[in-house]
Amino acid sequence: MAWSTALSETGVPTRGLAVSLRGVTKTYDNGVMALGPLDLDVPRGEFVSLLGPSGCGKSTALRLIAGLSAPTSGTVGVSSRAGGRRPGPSIGFVFQEPTLMPWTSVRENVRLPLRLAHVPSEQANARVGAALTQVGLAEFAGAFPRELSGGMKMRVSLARALVTDPDILLMDEPFAALDEITRFRLNNDLLSLWRNLRKTVIFVTHSVFESVYLSQRVIVMTPRPGCLRAAFRIDASEPRDEDFRTSAEYAGYCRMVSKALAPSTSGQSGS
Amino acid sequence: MSSLPPPPLSTAQAGPENLGHHIVRILLPAAVLVAGIAIWELAVRLDNIPPYVLPGPSAVFTTLVSDWGVLSRSLLVTLLTTLEGFTAAAFGGIALALLFNQSKWLEYSLFPYAVILQVTPVIAIAPLLLIYLPQQTAVVVCAWIVGFFPVLSNTTLGLNSVDRNLAGLFQLYGASRPQTLLFLKLPAALPFILGGLRIAGGLSLIGAVVAEIAAGSAGAGSGLAYRIAESGYRLNIPRMFAALLLLSAAGIVIYGLLALTSHLALRRWHESALGKEN
Numbered sequence: 001m002a003w004s005t006a007l008s009e010t011g012v013p014t015r016g017l018a019v020s021l022r023g024v025t026k027t028y029d030n031g032v033m034a035l036g037p038l039d040l041d042v043p044r045g046e047f048v049s050l051l052g053p054s055g056c057g058k059s060t061a062l063r064l065i066a067g068l069s070a071p072t073s074g075t076v077g078v079s080s081r082a083g084g085r086r087p088g089p090s091i092g093f094v095f096q097e098p099t100l101m102p103w104t105s106v107r108e109n110v111r112l113p114l115r116l117a118h119v120p121s122e123q124a125n126a127r128v129g130a131a132l133t134q135v136g137l138a139e140f141a142g143a144f145p146r147e148l149s150g151g152m153k154m155r156v157s158l159a160r161a162l163v164t165d166p167d168i169l170l171m172d173e174p175f176a177a178l179d180e181i182t183r184f185r186l187n188n189d190l191l192s193l194w195r196n197l198r199k200t201v202i203f204v205t206h207s208v209f210e211s212v213y214l215s216q217r218v219i220v221m222t223p224r225p226g227c228l229r230a231a232f233r234i235d236a237s238e239p240r241d242e243d244f245r246t247s248a249e250y251a252g253y254c255r256m257v258s259k260a261l262a263p264s265t266s267g268q269s270g271s
Numbered sequence: 272m273s274s275l276p277p278p279p280l281s282t283a284q285a286g287p288e289n290l291g292h293h294i295v296r297i298l299l300p301a302a303v304l305v306a307g308i309a310i311w312e313l314a315v316r317l318d319n320i321p322p323y324v325l326p327g328p329s330a331v332f333t334t335l336v337s338d339w340g341v342l343s344r345s346l347l348v349t350l351l352t353t354l355e356g357f358t359a360a361a362f363g364g365i366a367l368a369l370l371f372n373q374s375k376w377l378e379y380s381l382f383p384y385a386v387i388l389q390v391t392p393v394i395a396i397a398p399l400l401l402i403y404l405p406q407q408t409a410v411v412v413c414a415w416i417v418g419f420f421p422v423l424s425n426t427t428l429g430l431n432s433v434d435r436n437l438a439g440l441f442q443l444y445g446a447s448r449p450q451t452l453l454f455l456k457l458p459a460a461l462p463f464i465l466g467g468l469r470i471a472g473g474l475s476l477i478g479a480v481v482a483e484i485a486a487g488s489a490g491a492g493s494g495l496a497y498r499i500a501e502s503g504y505r506l507n508i509p510r511m512f513a514a515l516l517l518l519s520a521a522g523i524v525i526y527g528l529l530a531l532t533s534h535l536a537l538r539r540w541h542e543s544a545l546g547k548e549n
């Protein structure tokens with residue numbers, strides 16, 4: 001069991017990078033420096049968590065990677081899919097809130113990205129059906145968002161992010177507003193999805209336990225402006241399940257990450 | 272995937288208590304109406320008030336039946352004017368709000384004039400319009416002026432209250448401007464637009480009536496408001512009341528239709544149209 005600490009970026013196997021940030025900073029119009037400078041490499045197929053307290057620029061980093069806002073300085077590199085319909089990266093985004101269109105059905109919400117890309121309706125129908133099956137909501141296709149529970153809405157949001165079969169999945173504290181039971185279940189479902197699809201996932205969270213449970217790598221960020229404080233490789237045995245959640249190994253990882261997160265431990269952690 | 276809990280697909284359920292509440296809410300105003308009419312009739316009969324001072328409800332009703340030919344024709348004229356003004360206000364208000372939304376320059380240039388048009392009392396504008404425009408056109412324009420602003424301002428508000436993350440999502444998937452407008456902004460603005468239309472419906476009727484009364488002195492009108500003015504000159508008070516009754520009924524029907532449209536369009540998703548128990 002390798003209790004790797006403070007993993008340097010070069011320690012990552014070079015299978016090709018999905019995302020690469022170099023000296024990225026973001027300063028908002030009101031002068032608040034939210035992020036950086038941040039260097040981050042995410043290899044293809046990795047599940048990486050950005051962990052930090054509220055307001056540490058985690059969400060800002062995700063928005064920069066998604067191209068929803070531009071960095072003040074530095075470069076944001078995102079690998080593009082070859083032969084895609086449209087140029088540019090293929091990204092799915094799951095927000096903190098479900099962010100569904102309340103005026104239309106679950107089916108139409110999931111279909112939205114395909115509709116915007118002018119995918120023929122027959123093909124779109126099949127893909128919407130498949131995405132809803134993946135998240136276990138096939139029978140709720142006709143329901144409206146308000147008729148669903150919080151966890152189910154989040155699943156719809158996930159299905160919508162998956163429907164374009166993106167290479168990279170960006171998730172911004174997606175389960176933060178859910179109760180613990182629902183969150184655990186969605187964590188497990190997300191892990192099994194990732195195991196099957198092997199997409200690059202960048203998962204923003206403020207929960208140590210969630211980040212350790214889900215990720216191959218946990219990146220701890222400092223409060224404003226958000227910089228990289230420490231990175232941990234979580235080399236836990238697969239598959240992770242409820243047994244893992246109660247194991248000493250898991251507790252050990254959590255303790256280590258928590259220490260790095262605590263303000264008293266400044267700089268790189270090395271326990 | 273794990274099994275899911277049963278969905279909370281509950282819709283409005285009218286329990287016996289709820290039903291009783293509904294009946295009370297209909298019965299109470301109805302009782303007030305009946306009592307009011309009875310007292311009115313009784314007062315007129317006991318005091319022997321002549322109909323040219325105050326006709327009793329029975330006299331008004333008799334006039335309504337006997338003058339139905341004239342009154343119904345006038346009602347049609349007024350309704351048609353209102354409909355034309357309302358349609359123009361709806362399309363004009365929504366179209367202008369869409370233009371404002373696409374171009375800030377246009378909004379900055381024109382919005383103050385829309386406000387000026389709104390705050391100037393229509394009764395003061397009507398006589399001028401009647402000088403420069405053919406009468407029927409002037410009346411429709413009045414109905415349009417008063418109905419147009421609520422649609423414009425509500426639609427603008429709605430178009431600007433789109434969820435920020437949803438807008439980000441559209442951006443992420445490379446949505447074009449028409450796509451963003453059609454699939455995001457307009458549906459998000461729909462509750463606001465319908466609210467504006469509900470106000471505009473009643474206001475268009477008011478605009479039409481105001482213009483008809485202003486035109487009435489010119490003598491060429493034939494709408495309900497003109498009938499009221501004309502009957503006033505002739506001291507035909509029962510017919511004044513009958514025409515007023517029809518105007519009031521028209522207003523109620525217009526409001527009811529628009530409220531129903533709003534409810535049908537929003538009932539599956541918007542808070543305003545949902546039952547309290549959810």
